[in-house]
Amino acid sequence: MAEEERPPGQRREPLLARVVGAGTRTGLRGAGRVAEATGIDRALEEAASEAVIRALESPAAERALAQALESAAVERSLVTVIDSEMVERVWERLLASDEIQKTVERIAGAPEIRQAIAYQGVGLVDDIGAQIGRVARRLDDTIERVFRALFRRPRREGAATNAGVFTRGLAFVLDGVILNFSFFAVSSLVVLAINALTNAGDASAPALVAGTLAWVLAGSAYLVTFWSLSGETPGMRFLDIRLHGPDGRRLGARRAVRRLVGTIVSVIPFFLGFLGILFDERRRGWNDRYSETEVRYLPPRREAPWATRDEDD
Numbered sequence: 001m002a003e004e005e006r007p008p009g010q011r012r013e014p015l016l017a018r019v020v021g022a023g024t025r026t027g028l029r030g031a032g033r034v035a036e037a038t039g040i041d042r043a044l045e046e047a048a049s050e051a052v053i054r055a056l057e058s059p060a061a062e063r064a065l066a067q068a069l070e071s072a073a074v075e076r077s078l079v080t081v082i083d084s085e086m087v088e089r090v091w092e093r094l095l096a097s098d099e100i101q102k103t104v105e106r107i108a109g110a111p112e113i114r115q116a117i118a119y120q121g122v123g124l125v126d127d128i129g130a131q132i133g134r135v136a137r138r139l140d141d142t143i144e145r146v147f148r149a150l151f152r153r154p155r156r157e158g159a160a161t162n163a164g165v166f167t168r169g170l171a172f173v174l175d176g177v178i179l180n181f182s183f184f185a186v187s188s189l190v191v192l193a194i195n196a197l198t199n200a201g202d203a204s205a206p207a208l209v210a211g212t213l214a215w216v217l218a219g220s221a222y223l224v225t226f227w228s229l230s231g232e233t234p235g236m237r238f239l240d241i242r243l244h245g246p247d248g249r250r251l252g253a254r255r256a257v258r259r260l261v262g263t264i265v266s267v268i269p270f271f272l273g274f275l276g277i278l279f280d281e282r283r284r285g286w287n288d289r290y291s292e293t294e295v296r297y298l299p300p301r302r303e304a305p306w307a308t309r310d311e312d313d
Contacts, residue, residue: 129238132239137164140160143165144283148278162282162297163283163297165277165278165283167239171235171238171241175234179222223256223263224260227259241296241298242298243294243296244295255291255292259288259290262286262289262290273285283295
């Protein structure tokens with residue numbers, strides 16, 4: 001097509017420009033293939049990514065972002081977006097989705113979550129027991145000082161390491177509550193079963209005697225079992241006190257039975273067998289002496305219930 005026949009606005013480029021342009025395009029395509037084959041393009045991309053990351057992590061970028069977030073205009077924009085109906089609709093659809101419900105169920109059923117909740121509950125009980133135990137220890141010292149003054153006995157020198165009469169009595173009361181509650185629950189089921197089978201009316205004298213005997217046996221088994229296996233009952237554990245014998249905290253069944261016998265004998269003469277707790281330097285009653293045991297305070301427990309406690313066996 002001749003120059004004078006071309007439409008207006010479509011002038012033919014000079015020959016030199018067309019040669020240079022074609023050479024440039026050909027050279028760029030060749031350079032791209034060479035860069036791809038040699039891995040230069042990937043290296044350039046990684047270098048560019050690292051440069052962008054370093055720029056975003058730089059103190060200047062952090063200061064700029066902080067200034068932008070602290071500005072009143074950005075705050076107003078964020079408040080407007082958060083308060084918009086669109087965000088509410090998005091949240092409603094998101095929370096109503098099956099995926100979110102399944103995720104919440106998986107999180108709630110995770111062993112770590114259940115363990116954390118259990119630890120929180122145990123930690124609360126431990127904290128309450130620690131607070132009550134500290135108050136009980138102070139009352140131990142106060143009661144001992146009063147009785148020693150009344151009977152003109154010398155005052156104790158230094159801090160006591162063995163549990164006093166108030167802490168031991170409170171632990172015994174807690175164990176009694178636990179035992180009575182358990183025994184009442186079991187005996188109620190037994191009575192209901194007997195009434196359903198025999199249509200018996202009020203409890204007879206033999207039934208009352210049998211119930212009392214069962215309660216005594218259950219209490220004896222309760223004390224002997226915990227003393228022989230762990231050296232402490234649940235009430236003692238709650239108040240941080242523990243039994244120790246000549247061989248450590250594990251008493252064994254024979255020594256636990258001896259302690260039970262000593263406890264019964266100490267109770268019979270109107271609890272006079274426990275007076276030695278007030279005057280003996282090691283705070284031992286007749287039951288402690290007979291079984292060669294003593295009740296010691298444990299070191300203050302840590303805040304976390306899963307933390308180990310330093311104990312002197």
